Amino acid sequence: MVKSSYIVSGVAALALLVAGCGSSSSSDTTAISGYDVTVERGPILHSVVIDANGQKSFELGNGKYRFAQPPVYPVTAMGGFIDIDRDGIVSVNDVNNTIILRGHNGSATTLVNTIAADEEIKTWLTEQFGLTEDEIYNATPNTNATIAAISDVVFAYCVENNLTSPESITLDQLKSLENDINDRISLYINSEVTTADLEEQLVDELNISRLTSDDILNMQNMYNGTFGGGGWNSMHNGTAIISTLPTSELTNEQKYLLAYMWNEEKLAKDIYFALNEITPHQALYNIAANSETTHEAMVEALIEKYDLNITNLTDYSGGYSADELSAFAPGQYELPEIENLYNVLYEKGSQSLIDALQVGCMVEVTDINDLDKDIATASGADDLVMVFSNLRSGSYNHYWAFDSALKALGVSDGCCSAGEEYCKTADEYPLPHNGHYNF
Structure with missing residues (x-):
């Protein structure tokens, strides 16, 4: 199995900051x-x-x-x-x-x-x-x-x-x-x-904010950029659109990047949903439901396109299986280092809302560090570069959303409160356009 050392070391560094364990739940089994x-x-x-x-x-x-x-x-709609x-x-x-x-x-x-x-x-x-x-x-x-x-x-x-x-x-x-x-x-x-x-x-x-024409345009631009056309209301056709982009001969390292990134995006979705259940907050919920879920689907679209079995990291044979991937419950992953990281983050984030939002800062910085290197490694595979670049843009937005949420709670230094390595400037991480945080 080809492992990317910078990815493993990035996860290990984050995991060393905290220690912990995950959670589980039971449910009824009646069918609809x-x-x-x-x-x-x-x-x-x-x-x-x-x-x-x-x-x-x-x-x-x-x-x-x-x-x-x-x-x-239960059937859950988020x-x-x-x-x-x-x-x-x-x-x-x-x-x-x-x-x-x-x-x-x-x-x-x-x-x-x-x-x-x-x-x-x-x-x-x-x-x-x-x-x-x-x-x-x-x-x-x-x-x-x-x-x-x-x-x-x-x-x-x-x-x-x-x-x-x-x-x-x-x-x-x-x-x-x-x-x-x-x-x-x-x-x-x-x-x-x-x-x-x-x-x-x-x-x-109730004075609930409604979507404006600018909101719709921003969403259309985001999904047009992500999927090469099709617009907001075609977002669920992303797999089909990605499959039309030029196909590359992927190296084993690039295949591993897809496997790793699917697990990493799933972790972000899982941990934000889990922490929102403990200390509900709009940033945690919206980023999980409206962004990380889509990011996971985007990476899975690439995995399907290249027909990779990412549960077999030796040669990726056996082909893509949606059933195999959907069988991974929240907090469960193919890669032990990702599962350990989830447990570590859950333990920290479950202590308080501030800890939960700091976990968001930590996850996004770790994602961006990985994606910076992933984009370089994916060079030559245009579809991988496009998706990874979109994920990185999303993580910039998410970082500033968590930073803003912490400041709204009275944490004056925002994400910087999570540690020096998670303290970023607008020069390092571009601020959202028009001051809006795209979840």
């Missing part, structure tokens, strides 16, 4: 009939929808997603965009989805299904509002006024209290919202306006 789910606040586009075993779904459009195999509960105008594309006035939705049964992954994970809450929903289990698990805000009303009130509570995980809401907190829910149900029943209209009014009442 038909393998299709609807993810709805309003319809949520471009969400990352996975089951408890990490099986990824395929986006059908308009908030609908399909699994190739019967998924295992990130994406609330399609306010119901036009089926990410467009001006749509809204970033910052809420983690989970379907614990049935075919609808909604806020009501999410909070019904608590049996006492599920019982309360049935007794107070007449919902059946079938409605809790299968109805959406678009098809059921009571589900829509409860979803609205819970959504507002999450926004007002800066919650990304509605499952943390207690029964007592929910009971305090009972009058609001009843008022909202009456509004839905007695109003002639549509669910979409009422949702749009709620977004305005």
